[in-house]
Amino acid sequence: MLTFNDLIVAFEKLGLKNKPVIVHASLRSFGHVVGGADSVVTALDYTTGSFIMPSHTYKTMVTPVSGPANNALNYQRGQQWNRLAEPFQHNMPADSLMGAVPESLRMWPEARRSTHPILSFTGIRAEKILEKQTIEEPFGPIRALVELDGWVLLLGVDHTANTSIHFAEKLAGRKQFIRWALTQNGTVTCPGFPGCSLGFEVIEPDVRATTKTIKVGDASVHAVPLRPLMVRVIEIIKKDKYALLCDRPDCERCADVRKS
Template sequence: MDEEALLKRSGGPVTRGRLVRDLRALGLADGDVVMFHTEMSALGYVAGGPQTVIGALREAVGERGTLMVTCGWNDAPPYEWSTDWPADWQAALRAELPAFDPVLSEADHNNGRLPEALRRWPGAVRSRHPDASFAALGAAADALMADHPWDDPHGPDSPLARLVAHGGRVLLLGAPLDSITLLHHAEALADAPGKRFVDYEQPVLEDGERVWRRFHDIDSQDGAFDYSAVVPEGTWPFEVIARDLLATGKGLRGPVGAAESFLFEARDVVDFGVAWMEDKLR
């Protein structure tokens, strides 16, 4: 969408001041620890782009607050490289693929512009896990990101679990309901049959040395569960779970810029998600 169309959609430029007013009207407050997901085009024409959005979020949560995003690793090797690729391709990758570096490795472009912008922000902290890395900025950033477990990186003691423990919140700024990464934590915790896992290798830095490490996690790419029997065809499972949560009266909804936005309590998302999965997937 071009700038003129975005300007018309948002009724003029979406400035930092306008975003702060909208965020506070939605319910974001000083001291909040908030994981956010953003679809920039949905907000309208944001004057200043990601810098403006992050600046507005920082102003809304204040010095005591913390912002968090999901990053991943844009240049991570595909899971199937070590099994499906020809031997010479595997050898080349194993010999020369750069190790994941929390400072240098780009966030997954599929997550939009904001995660990459935030992880590069002065003072931001990124977790050490390559495939499931997160980044945070603010008072609780170190506590959220430290010692991200190598295995089960969406489970207990993950940055997602710590978000819940810190009384955190989840903010969707024009992002679709299926983008709630925190529901992967619910998948990791849910006691339901047929849970799917993946094992894969990626290079990381240990004491300054590049080493290949093996990881074990829920299948967050293709789905930790087969939801086909309980979710309408063509619908994302997390969207269904989020809509069912909203139907209980949990969560706040309102405009931010030109976008319909949502604010959830992290504890509500996880508790409801676990209960939903354990009930529907039995």
């Protein structure tokens, strides 16, 4: 059993007190945490300079009847899901795929959320980072974190949850996709949509030397400095244009990256 105080004592060892951080978390990975996701947010608030988490909202996505080819999208098949889409609203819950912690963060009085209708981020003391997001550059906040010598914090998750690798893929020239989102003002075209992350864990040995790892309850916690991560991802994609793609035969996004 862990209390928020146990989490604070543990996270302090990572030395991120004055650093900007992007966090990805599995609450369940810790074992029992008294106070649940709120305790994780409290501990992050105490032990980082500022932090953001993805609070993406996939249920805003709609598929047009036609669109660009090689976009990892079956336009015809996508039509059947359109009636389930909901327009983005600022208070829309983070997708359950993100886990419980971003949703807890979103409810925090000091938390601010960016306005991208699919790929929003939510953070504390991170207004200047969040405002770098535009429709054209959904990963602008990650660019800002790199420029500020920020860190990625993986709480009980591996690099398949590490959104920053998508930004490095883009910098390496990898194909990006186009998606569409419902908003209060109609449908918005969202370029710069990332590929698949299921193959990302192969980066782990390459960044191990710069990564700080601790055990907190049952969870492995990794703090990864962003700059060397970006450099390494770009290097390996330049060397092998299929690097970090997944092996699933039915993965449309990885298939279209291979084709591009």
